Amino acid sequence: MCQLMGMSANVPTDARFSFTGLVERAGRTDIHKDGWGITFYQGKGVQEFRDLKAGSDCDVANFLKLQCIKSDIVISHIRQANVGALTLENTHPFRRELWGENWTFAHNGQLKDIHSILPLGRFIPIGTTDSEHIFCWLLDQIEQAFPTRPEDPTQLYDFIYAKRQQLHEFDVCNFLLSDGHALIAHCSNNLHWVTRRAPFGPALLKDIQVSVDFSQETTPNDVVTVLATQPLTTNETWEKMQPGQMVVFVDGELIKLYQ
Amino acid sequence: MCQLMGMSANVPTDARFSFTGLVERAGRTDIHKDGWGITFYQGKGVQEFRDLKAGSDCDVANFLKLQCIKSDIVISHIRQANVGALTLENTHPFRRELWGENWTFAHNGQLKDIHSILPLGRFIPIGTTDSEHIFCWLLDQIEQAFPTRPEDPTQLYDFIYAKRQQLHEFDVCNFLLSDGHALIAHCSNNLHWVTRRAPFGPALLKDIQVSVDFSQETTPNDVVTVLATQPLTTNETWEKMQPGQMVVFVDGELIKLYQ
Numbered sequence: 001m002c003q004l005m006g007m008s009a010n011v012p013t014d015a016r017f018s019f020t021g022l023v024e025r026a027g028r029t030d031i032h033k034d035g036w037g038i039t040f041y042q043g044k045g046v047q048e049f050r051d052l053k054a055g056s057d058c059d060v061a062n063f064l065k066l067q068c069i070k071s072d073i074v075i076s077h078i079r080q081a082n083v084g085a086l087t088l089e090n091t092h093p094f095r096r097e098l099w100g101e102n103w104t105f106a107h108n109g110q111l112k113d114i115h116s117i118l119p120l121g122r123f124i125p126i127g128t129t130d131s132e133h134i135f136c137w138l139l140d141q142i143e144q145a146f147p148t149r150p151e152d153p154t155q156l157y158d159f160i161y162a163k164r165q166q167l168h169e170f171d172v173c174n175f176l177l178s179d180g181h182a183l184i185a186h187c188s189n190n191l192h193w194v195t196r197r198a199p200f201g202p203a204l205l206k207d208i209q210v211s212v213d214f215s216q217e218t219t220p221n222d223v224v225t226v227l228a229t230q231p232l233t234t235n236e237t238w239e240k241m242q243p244g245q246m247v248v249f250v251d252g253e254l255i256k257l258y259q
Numbered sequence: 260m261c262q263l264m265g266m267s268a269n270v271p272t273d274a275r276f277s278f279t280g281l282v283e284r285a286g287r288t289d290i291h292k293d294g295w296g297i298t299f300y301q302g303k304g305v306q307e308f309r310d311l312k313a314g315s316d317c318d319v320a321n322f323l324k325l326q327c328i329k330s331d332i333v334i335s336h337i338r339q340a341n342v343g344a345l346t347l348e349n350t351h352p353f354r355r356e357l358w359g360e361n362w363t364f365a366h367n368g369q370l371k372d373i374h375s376i377l378p379l380g381r382f383i384p385i386g387t388t389d390s391e392h393i394f395c396w397l398l399d400q401i402e403q404a405f406p407t408r409p410e411d412p413t414q415l416y417d418f419i420y421a422k423r424q425q426l427h428e429f430d431v432c433n434f435l436l437s438d439g440h441a442l443i444a445h446c447s448n449n450l451h452w453v454t455r456r457a458p459f460g461p462a463l464l465k466d467i468q469v470s471v472d473f474s475q476e477t478t479p480n481d482v483v484t485v486l487a488t489q490p491l492t493t494n495e496t497w498e499k500m501q502p503g504q505m506v507v508f509v510d511g512e513l514i515k516l517y518q
Contacts, residue, residue, distance in 0.1 A: 045347025
């Protein structure tokens, strides 16, 4: 299995506090040491980092913990390989272009033999994971339904919610998905989120002795939501998602809850 | 304008010597300071790094100069923005998936108003550069001609050579392109390459006082070709490409020269 971390914010926000907690689970406090990746959106563009080494003991990850990269939407993943070899092409997040937009996907779960069930269209997996297969399938389904981006994004979210039912019924499929506008998260069994807004206070990571006082880092109008497979902090109340729920965050705010 | 750097090797090879020379031109010895990017292939997968800061004064670039990332094919680019704003989505190299493979493209030149001339298909630019537009156009042309990867890759190279004629006739279009198998380079006016093989010797960068003794870093069977807009070293003989030439390197070896 794997673990996920995502962030949606209404101002470009530094995600390294959450990333620092996540990558501890990549070999130190947990076993997800088969590579990791992180995608930072800045408008339509992305900056991505990935490596095959364990996130808890990796030069690139250690470097990122020191970098203040401000982003609107972040998707990160630490891997424990089950389906697919330990290669870069099997490292999440995956990325494709649809409608001239960067789509990013990371998955936690297992959908064994899904390859033989979900037909592919024009998006072809580069690696051999079930995760990339379902991403390619989902993008193709979206494109078939919407050759161009629908004016009302709710139509898109509704469609994704309907489609992910097939995955949810099949097996474990927690995922984070973004088109650069929204951060969409689906829970099969393990996904949590917390929204931080004024008045901001201190937060303490669960996996390593690191704390931050967000009142020093934010302005009163900031809204930042962080999602993670398991809560990353010990002194905040994380919302535990229920199996089958899907949430859509835009600018840090929950704009749609499907259940 | 911009500058390009590429590498093709028969063993995973550390490209940081060339990268170190290139990014000096990104704000110190030359003016290409509007962001930079580098894509490292490891088999089918890629590790990429990019940033909007000037490569000569950028934490991510400085970090990479210290990292030994071994790769078969590398494409790197330093940008001097002319068409398209200073945004991440306008930063080269660009990447798309075709036939379940990572295709990467970086461009030096200017093809003003090419948007109105070359029709797009299913690959849509995310940014606003002429460069990404021609990459999307070229991939679509390739896919229309070859719905699946041709068994004989020479057919593919011949096709790309025929297609790039339209770009070459239009305006300045030096580019590096890879599908993870070959490194393809086209010269409109400025592109050089050098192949290093046994007996290896020392090399001295042109833009900064850095040298390496490749005899200490290689085995006798290694073959490594480096391409660059302008030669990166002072004590090696670089081949100057002629306008209209296209070269194809596989495993460091020149396998096809079109002229």
